[in-house]
Amino acid sequence: MCTRCCIAQLACCCGSAACSLCCGCCPKIKQSTGTRFMYALYFMLVTIVCVIMMSPAVEKEMHKIPFYSEMCATLNAGDNCKTLVGYTAVYKVCFGMACFFFFFCIFTIRVRTSKGFRSAIHNGFWFLKFAALLGCCAGGFFLPNQETFLEVWRYIGAVGGFLFLLIQLMLLVQFAHRWNQNWSSGVERNKLWYAALALATLVLFSVAVGALVFMVLFYTHSEACLLNKIFLGVNSGLCFIVSLLAISPCIQTFQPTSGLLQPAVISVYVMYLTFSALSSKPIEKVEVDGVNVTVCVFPFSSGSDSDNKIVTGVGTTILFGCVLYSCLTSTTKRSSEALRSVGNSVSENERARCCFCCGDDTEDYDEEENSRGGQSVMYDEREGTVYSYAYFHFVFFLGSLYVMMTVTNWFHYHNAKIEKLLDGSWSVFWIKMASCWVCLFLYMWTLIAPMLFPKRFEA
Numbered sequence: 001m002c003t004r005c006c007i008a009q010l011a012c013c014c015g016s017a018a019c020s021l022c023c024g025c026c027p028k029i030k031q032s033t034g035t036r037f038m039y040a041l042y043f044m045l046v047t048i049v050c051v052i053m054m055s056p057a058v059e060k061e062m063h064k065i066p067f068y069s070e071m072c073a074t075l076n077a078g079d080n081c082k083t084l085v086g087y088t089a090v091y092k093v094c095f096g097m098a099c100f101f102f103f104f105c106i107f108t109i110r111v112r113t114s115k116g117f118r119s120a121i122h123n124g125f126w127f128l129k130f131a132a133l134l135g136c137c138a139g140g141f142f143l144p145n146q147e148t149f150l151e152v153w154r155y156i157g158a159v160g161g162f163l164f165l166l167i168q169l170m171l172l173v174q175f176a177h178r179w180n181q182n183w184s185s186g187v188e189r190n191k192l193w194y195a196a197l198a199l200a201t202l203v204l205f206s207v208a209v210g211a212l213v214f215m216v217l218f219y220t221h222s223e224a225c226l227l228n229k230i231f232l233g234v235n236s237g238l239c240f241i242v243s244l245l246a247i248s249p250c251i252q253t254f255q256p257t258s259g260l261l262q263p264a265v266i267s268v269y270v271m272y273l274t275f276s277a278l279s280s281k282p283i284e285k286v287e288v289d290g291v292n293v294t295v296c297v298f299p300f301s302s303g304s305d306s307d308n309k310i311v312t313g314v315g316t317t318i319l320f321g322c323v324l325y326s327c328l329t330s331t332t333k334r335s336s337e338a339l340r341s342v343g344n345s346v347s348e349n350e351r352a353r354c355c356f357c358c359g360d361d362t363e364d365y366d367e368e369e370n371s372r373g374g375q376s377v378m379y380d381e382r383e384g385t386v387y388s389y390a391y392f393h394f395v396f397f398l399g400s401l402y403v404m405m406t407v408t409n410w411f412h413y414h415n416a417k418i419e420k421l422l423d424g425s426w427s428v429f430w431i432k433m434a435s436c437w438v439c440l441f442l443y444m445w446t447l448i449a450p451m452l453f454p455k456r457f458e459a
Contacts, residue, residue, distance in 0.1 A: 029377060029378065030377075030378045030379075030380040031114075031123065031377055031378065031379050031380055031381055032380055032381055032385075032386050032387060034377065035122065035123045036387075036392065038126055039392075039393075039396060042129075042130065042133055043097070043396055043399065043400070044320065046093060046094070046097045046133070046137065046400075047320065047403050047407075049093060049137075050090045050093055050094060050403060050404070050407045051407060053084070053085050053086065053089045053090050053093070054085075054086070054087070054090060054407055054408070062081065062085075068081075083141065084141075087408040088146070088150060089141075090404060090407050090408050091140075091150055091153055091154075091157070091404060091408070092137075092140030092141050092143070093137045093140060094157070094400050094401065094403060094404035095140040095143075095149075095153060095404075096133070096135075096136035096137030096138065096139055096140045097133065097136065097137060097400045098160075098397050098400040098401055098404075099136050100132065100133045100136045100137075101393045101394075101396040101397040101400060102393070102394075102397045104122065104389075104393040105390050105393035105394045105397055106390075107121070107122075108122055108389035108390045108393060109390045110390070111385060111389045111390070112384060112385060113384050113385065114381035114382070114384070114385055119381075119385070119389070122389050123381075156401070157401045157404050157405045158405060159401075160397070160398045160400075160401030160402070161398070161401045161402040161404070161405040161406070162431075163398050164395070164398035164399055164401065164402040165402065165431075165435060166438065167395065167398065169435065169438055169439045169442055170442060172265070172266070172269055172439065173266070173439070173442050173443050173446055175265070176261070176262040176265040176266060176443070177262060177446065179261060179262075179265065180197070180257060180258075180259055180261040180262050181257045183196060183197050183200075183261075184197065184257050184259070197259070197261055200261060200264075201259070201260045201261045201264045204261070204264035204265060204267070204268050205260075205264050205267065207268050207271075208239065208264065208267040208268045208270075208271045211268070211271035211272070211274075211275060212232065212236050212271060214275075215228075215232055215271075215274065215275055215278060216232060218296070218297075219232070219278045219296045219297075220232070220296060221284075221286060221295040221296050223286050224284050224285075224286045224295050224296060225284055225295060225296040227281075228278055228281075228296055231274065231277075231278075231433060232274065235270055235271075235274050235436055235440075238270075238437075238440050239263065239266070239267040239270055239271075239440070242263045242266065242267075242440060242443055242444055242447075243260060243263040243264075243267070245263075245444065245447055246258050246259065246260060246262055246263045246447060247259065247260060250451060251447050251448075251451065253451075254450040254451045254454060255447065255450055258447065262443065263443070266439060266440065266443045269439060270436045270439060270440060273432050273433075273435050273436045273439070274432075274433070274436055276432050277428070277429050277430075277432035277433045277436070278296070278429075280428040280429050280432060281426070281429040282426060282429075283296075283297060284296055409427065409428055
């Protein structure tokens with residue numbers, strides 16, 4: 001069985017066969033899901049490499065390698081391999097990853113069936129594609145006119161990263177509407193769904209209020225941090241306004257399923273973005289008894305080095321989660337349609353489920369094929385593709401630019417030295433704060449649009 005599984009994996013790496021795990025007890029997986037997972041794995045591997053390149057600890061440890069200086073000279077990588085670390089290296093590696101996904105975006109345009117050679121390349125040949133990805137990332141280090149490239153690529157990365165952030169925010173609004181509509185559809189059959197809605201809403205609003213109280217206590221000061229006070233008041237006030245708007249009679253006339261669950265989800269995310277923005281802002285100092293004291297910082301940030309590592313680790317984990325969620329969920333047919341509409345895109349026949357977000361756009365298939373003793377694969381694309389290949393790769397292309405800008409703290413890179421992930425930067429602060437307002441605006445638009453354009457939303 002082990003030999004058969006190895007042969008199957010070889011066919012996956014060097015052929016068009018679907019990839020699966022060797023463990024036969026694993027739940028069956030659809031071919032389309034496995035393909036997206038493999039591309040996400042590639043994306044995560046490159047992202048981890050970028051984070052490592054920006055880590056000061058890695059640079060120090062590399063100096064302990066025997067013959068390190070000689071190796072750097074042989075590779076023509078500069079003193080202590082300075083061209084292989086820092087923001088310039090991240091820009092070049094992400095350039096290669098972006099080129100990889102952009103090529104596949106162009107290559108898979110207008111693919112409607114999974115039987116052509118383009119579909120076979122998209123769904124298989126994983127070892128060859130991994131080698132191509134490595135080649136693209138390595139090729140970025142050999143580009144001519146490095147200074148001009150970095151300057152131009154910075155602006156391209158800023159635009160692409162912002163577009164990816166917009167997709168992420170639109171998906172969040174769509175998720176909030178879908179959650180409320182899915183659970184509301186079960187109220188007629190079982191009143192426990194109403195209790196579940198009330199409990200989820202109460203928990204989410206409690207988290208949002210708790211986060212607001214936490215930031216008021218630790219991110220404000222009687223003699224400093226004026227911007228923090230203003231934005232905490234503005235963002236909390238906007239969350240309160242959209243909550244009242246969601247349950248107002250004029251809105252519920254056009255959207256009967258509108259309730260408090262959606263603004264609760266939005267409020268929690270806005271509080272998270274506000275916390276992330278305040279944490280990203282450069283530190284402020286105030287004179288107390290003749291001594292300059294750092295104020296308005298996360299409690300653990302002013303402690304030991306281990307505390308700083310905890311904060312950085314949590315921030316990195318959240319970054320990975322947001323990027324992966326956006327890349328994977330924004331490529332289904334339902335999410336793609338939601339990005340082109342206002343938000344309420346749930347089928348009336350959809351059954352209420354606790355884990356509604358785990359479902360996808362395909363039906364259950366009877367045709368199964370066991371992967372030679374390993375995990376069972378369901379070939380759900382025999383009749384045609386279940387998602388847009390080109391759009392899928394385009395989202396990952398934008399995600400590559402978003403990771404590049406986030407890891408390098410967007411525009412904070414001019415000194416060309418190793419920087420810590422998510423350090424203080426005014427650029428990061430304003431981008432994340434603006435994201436709060438964009439998120440609230442998008443949600444308010446989903447509430448107001450059906451009232452302004454009723455004929456368009458009659459269906």
